[in-house]
Amino acid sequence: MKTSTVALIAVGAVVTVGIGYAIYFDQKRRNDPEFRKRLKRERKRLLKVKKSEEEAFKNKAAESISQALDEIANETFPVTNQDKEKLFVEEVAKGEELAARGEEFYNEAAVSFFRALKVYPSPVELVMIYQKTVPEPVFNLVMAMMSLDVKRKQELYYKVYPPAEMNVRIDELPEGVTDDGKQIIRRGLVATRDFDEGEVIYTEIPVVSALEPALEGQDFCNFCLKQIPASESTVTCSIGCEKVVYCSTDCEKKAVAQYHQYLCTSSLSLSSKEHEFATYATKNNVKYPGMIARFLATMVYEETTKVPTGRDDEYNTWDHIERLRFLEVNPGPTEALEIKLLKELLGPKVPGIDEFVTEERYLTLKGKLQYNAYGVETVAEGEKTVPKSPEQHRNARSTSPAHPLTGAALYRATSYLAHSCEPNTAVSFPRRTQELALVATRPIKQGEELTTSYVQVDSDGEPVRGHVERKKELADAFRFKCACKRCEREEAAAASSDRD
Ligand SMILES: [Zn+2]
Ligand SMILES: [Zn+2]
Ligand SMILES: [Zn+2]
Structure with a gap:
């Protein structure tokens, strides 16, 4: 029985x-x-x-x-x-x-x-x-x-998702055919109403973001990435470390609750896992391991604080992120070390994290950041020069000629924005924080797909490089072959001038 x-x-x-x-x-x-x-x-x-x-x-x-x-x-x-x-x-x-x-x-x-x-x-x-x-x-x-x-x-x-007030929906769109004739479908953002040139389509707060490691603890907010004007005082970590600063107590509180409580090095010895993790990021000038740590901590925060309603149309951070495309990241000694550091950092504080952070999942998360993250620019006064990160040019979507940027961030809806070399929108940061605003760069009709450029294409109306180099840059960084109208046109023009 x-x-x-x-x-x-x-x-x-x-x-x-x-x-x-x-x-x-x-x-x-x-x-x-x-x-x-x-x-x-x-x-x-x-x-x-x-x-x-x-x-x-x-x-x-x-x-x-x-x-x-x-x-x-x-x-x-x-x-x-x-x-x-x-x-x-x-x-x-x-x-x-x-x-x-x-x-x-x-x-x-x-x-x-x-x-x-x-x-x-x-x-x-x-x-x-x-x-x-x-x-x-x-x-x-x-x-x-x-x-x-x-x-x-x-x-x-x-x-x-996305909610109606964002004025966009995520549609299945055809993207050519495979070698054996099967239709390839991808998901992209489509406007749900008309927009004038210059109009803001939506604004979005990221799931996770991070400053360039070299800017941490200086005049940039660890939470919202804002540059804190010299005339304003900075807010320090309430736990007591001196590694980060904030633009407001509001940002400080959110950071501590959501992730900094796990990362703070206050009153810990230099040999602590927290110090080791922070030092790794600074020494190698990389943001993504820290962003993954924040992301995992934020998931735990969300799960332990939200009041569940039991409704089926409720989605949490992981539901949003697991759908996103990602670049294949090959496991290597760097990733093995990062996983080890991450587990040592979070393991003792977050039971279950050990089983959750498998190699496959870590590589997927990293690949999602590499493909979907946007470079964030928040410098409001003066000039900032920070050492160029090995992650920066290749991996964050950005049309800014100003490199390096202040940091990087991963967004829910904006991740679905496809690339075009003659896009109809541009990403901007009008509040000089991590809040992204998507702006129409020409009139857009309802039902039209929204596109943006993942790399800088033009400067003052002049192309910064030829279409061959541009395509190569896109292929190197994001691993796709651009087939936008402009690339087609420029290729055709080059082919016909070759014949002359
Ligand atoms: Zn802030
Ligand atoms: Zn701290
Ligand atoms: Zn193109």
């Missing part, structure tokens, strides 16, 4: 209680390749049901799964832990009772087990418990519901 689910959960619950953010990492595993493989195997198993009777049962099941999910989508799930626990216990008991009554109650049983799954802090763990305790057909139904639920949530994303 199978063990009761309730009995096994009692054991599991002890482990998970009090680790709020474990929910976070755990839910993410649902999107993990390994876990998806398991789901796929389960689905395959479900599909292998051969007899026609069972086939009919399965079709009926698929239909009722879809219906059940529709209903569950309209339910309001409890928010407090106490209410969640109550619902959880009720649904598991109900599921067990229904499953015991026989086959015709399997669907209803699966719905109950699925509801319990929605409120359990550690869904993957619960799935493993179900596998041991729930009759196989019911378990298969729960798995099918789960995978359909994940799929639906993924599709819903682009319907609710």
Whole structure:
């Protein structure tokens, strides 16, 4: 006889209680390749049901799964832990009772087990418990519901994001064909109304940003990247380090809560992991490892502070970031060292980070920064010269002739902005902070795709280099072959002048 689910959960619950953010990492595993493989195997198993009777049962099941999910989508799930626990216990008991009554109650049983799954802090763990305790057909139904639920949530994303007030939507756009004739689809930003030249389409705050390491602790805010005018005083770290400064107490508070509490070197010995991490960035003049540390810390902050509503159209930072394109980063000694430093830095403070930061995930995050980050320019007075970073020219999108820039930042919507050598928008930083404003550089019609240039193309209306060099620069930094109208035109012109 199978063990009761309730009995096994009692054991599991002890482990998970009090680790709020474990929910976070755990839910993410649902999107993990390994876990998806398991789901796929389960689905395959479900599909292998051969007899026609069972086939009919399965079709009926698929239909009722879809219906059940529709209903569950309209339910309001409890928010407090106490209410969640109550619902959880009720649904598991109900599921067990229904499953015991026989086959015709399997669907209803699966719905109950699925509801319990929605409120359990550690869904993957619960799935493993179900596998041991729930009759196989019911378990298969729960798995099918789960995978359909994940799929639906993924599709819903682009319907609710970006919000209407940003005046853009993310569309699937054709991007040529593969060698064997398959259509390539990419996602790009499309205007949802007309814009005049010079009009601001939207403004956006980044997910994560960082100053050039050489500017840290000088007159630049560690949080919003703003240059602090000489006439204003800087705000120092409330924990006590002297490595960073802020433009306001507001920025200081946010930085400490979201990430600096993990990175601060105050009253720590020079051999501490915090010092080692900070020194690595300064010595090598690199921002991306620090940005990844901030990003991970911010995810934990978000997970431990936000009030969950249980709604399906809520997306967290990871949901936003995991969809973004990224450059393949090959693992090397540099990355191995960075992962080690990062784990030593965050590991003792953030249980679970060790398993979360796999080599693959670190390289992916780095590749996302390399492909999507924008150079941020905030110098308001005087001139700043900082040593050129090995990351800078090659990796951040920027049309600025002023190199080096103040820092770099990763944005949610703006990451979808495609490159063109004759773009219809430009990225700017009018408040001289990390807040990005997307400005129309010519009249734009509703439904038109928005583009920007990832590199400087012209200066005072004159091209800064020929199309061959420009294409090479784009290919080197972002690994794509530019096929914009301008490149086509200039190539055709060059070809015809060759013939003359
Ligand atoms: Zn600031
Ligand atoms: Zn500090
Ligand atoms: Zn081009």
